[in-house]
Amino acid sequence: MTNEELLSTYGPRESMEYDVVIVGAGPGGLATAIRLKQQAAAHSKEVSVVVLEKGSEPGAHILSGAIVDPRALTELIPDWKAKGAPLNQPVTEDAYVFLGGQGGSFRIPNLFLPPFANNHGNYIVSLGDVTRWLAAQAEALGVEIFPGFAAAEVLYTEDGAVRGVATGNMGLGKDGKPTDHFQLGMELLGKYTVFAEGARGHLGKQLIARYKLDEGRDPQSWGLGVKELWEIDPERHQPGLVVHTAGWPMDPSTYGGGFIYHLDGNRVALGFVTGLNYSNPYLSPFEEFQRWKTHPNVRWYLENAKGEVTGKRLSYGARAINASGINALPKFVFPGGALIGCNAGFLNVSRIKGSHSAIKTGMLAADAAFAAVTAGRQHDELKNYTLGFENSWLYPELQKDRNFKNWFRWGLSVGTLMNGFEQYVLRGHFPWTLHRKKPDYAYLKPASECTPIDYPKPDGKLTFDRLSSVFVSNTNHEENQPSHLTLRDASVPVDINLATYAGPEARYCPAGVYEFVDDGKGGQRLQINAQNCVHCKTCDIKDPTQNIVWVAPEGGGGPNYASM
Known part of the structure; x- marks a missing residue:
């Protein structure tokens, strides 16, 4: 049944009204809520705020490296240390290493590292734990947080302004028909709605298209x-050490690199980022990460003195991240609402940091919304949010790193050299701007023009397969529900993606969601294992025909990341 038919049969939906509705209980959304309540208290006003979170709890879907720059957090909550914020491990040392294919490596002397590579004063954290702490601070101020409720639909006024969101219906069967447990979604109505869904938010994507917010901007890049979280031998653990790698296993023309972050408690976060503008459809980001761990400079941390893998993998996850820079930043205000954080693309790709910008943009949006609400306005554009960003410290930070990823279109050597020149020699002051012309999915070449990649089989100790990885991500969805991974045209995966691109969805997905299986008629069909989905959004980005559309599953489904 369509949503319109469900509403006609079971409606109308119940509704609740607030001054500000926030979609997403990540660092940005919670910072927005906290700032609104702080402003209300400072001005002796009442402002009602609600935050919707599709995960089972705040932090359940949060995945990041993560190194946090505390600048924005300090502005938001100056006494965060006294209040017990889980920023426990300061960065003690930075190391940037180029890896060679035969096990060799070269470390760049720290003297020659550009400013964005300096993590002095930053903290290695579990961003999920930080998010849970922020949620507690928000609730203490009177913010209502509804975990397990996915915002599935944007609601509009008659003249086209955003007036809130509706949560997804619960209790639909796989056939789309109501079961005995059916429950219609609820409408959360606000004078302003702030969208803080993270990278490639499915509602943010719709809003950008509806209001043409990206008109005249570079295509977004991702x-x-x-990532995996490990517990390792104490003798191989260096609390506060930050290692970034470039080079192997990527070929010189493919953007990507790894990280090794030493937290407290003998824990190490290992991760690998692959640019989704890669061209070879046989490439698998998941397998590249597993292969990267076999390099002597990486596996050393996971072994003991005898060369035995003694580290224990604790958790696994995957997430698409913004890598576009300010040139691709869309207009982020529209009638009745705003985009903040990675939902708009505020991540600083050169620093590999987005939490501080999410918190800062959340604060700026909150200031603008508070002024509008207390002035009696609603459903107009929060122009003061735009002005606030342009006058903040975040704007010049993103502006000086605007060319970072674009230099790598000429390969690793040119990208490294030119970024070093711009940042180390020119200190971020340069007159030129590089632009992108194609979205990531358009870079994929036909399989006939590319060489297949032979990835080694996992050993179950150092390297792993997808299904065992999904298991330790604690991913689960209600099995009897419509698939949230939808196809515009069911014939495209076989007729075009498999025939032309060798079925790249079976490789770019890091969770084993997509499989080509025997159709029983001498051909193949695409099987979608939606239960495995970790909500990374890669399929929505990289599908070469843009035939896959990610929509919200029932609230509470997806990963439940522990200390990630």
């Missing part, structure tokens, strides 16, 4: 970050 990377897929795949």
Whole structure:
């Protein structure tokens, strides 16, 4: 049944009204809520705020490296240390290493590292734990947080302004028909709605298209970050050490690199980011990450003195991240609402940091919304948010790193040299701007023009397969529900993607969602294992025909990341 038919049969939906509705209980969304309540208290006003979170709890879907620059957090909550914020491990040392294919490596002397590579004053954290702490701070201020409720639909006024969102219907069967447990979604109505869904938010994507917010901007660019959390031998653990790698296993023309972050408690976060503008359809970001771990400079941390893998993998996850820069930043205000954080693309790709910009943009949007609400306005554009960003410290930070990823279109050597020149020699002051012309999915070449990649089989100790990885991500969805991975045309995966591109969805997905299987008629069909989905959004980005559309599953489904 269509949503219109469900509403006609079971409607109308119940509704609740607030001054500000926030979609997403990540760092940005929670910072927005906290700032609104702080402003209300400072001005002796009442402002009602609600935050919707599709995960089972705040932090359940949060995945990041993560190194946090505390600048924005300090502005938001100056006494965060006294309040017990889980920023426990300061960065003690930076190391940038180029890896060679035969096990060799070269470390860049720290003297020659550009400013964006300096993590002095930053913290290695579990961003999920930070998010849970922020949620507690928000609730203490009177913010209502509804976990397990996915915002599935944007609601509009008659004149086209955003007036809120509706949560997804619960209790639909796989056939799309109501079961005995059916429950219609609820409408959350606000004078302003702030969208803080993270990278490639499915509602943010719709809003950008509806209001043409990206008109005249560069196409967005993305990377897929795949991460594991390990507990390692104390003798191989260096609390506060940050290692970034470039080079192997990527070929010189493919953007990507790894990270090794030493947290407290003998824990290490290992991850690899692959630029989703890669061209070879046989490439698998998940397998590249597994292969990267076999390099002597990486596996050393996971072994003991005898060369035995003694580290224990604790968790796994994957998430698409913005890698576009300010040149692709869309207009982020529209009638009745705003985009903040990675939902708009505020991540600083050169620093590999987006949490501080999510918190900062959340604060700026909150200031603009508070002023509008207390002035009696609603459903107009929060222009003061745009002005606030342009006058903030975040704008010049993103502006000086605007060319970072675009230099790598000429390969690793040119990208490294020119970024070093711009940032180390010119200190971010340069008159030129590089632009992108194609979205990531358009870079994929036909399989006939590319060489297949032979990835080694996992050993179950150092390297792993997708299904065992999904298991330790604690991913689960209600099995009897419509697939949230939808196809515009069911014939395209076999007739075009498989025939022309050798079925890249079976490789770019880091969770084993997509499989080409025997159709029983001498051919193949695409099988979608939606239960495995970790909500990384890669399929929505990289599908060469843009035939896959990610929509919200029932609230509470997806990964439940522990300390990621």
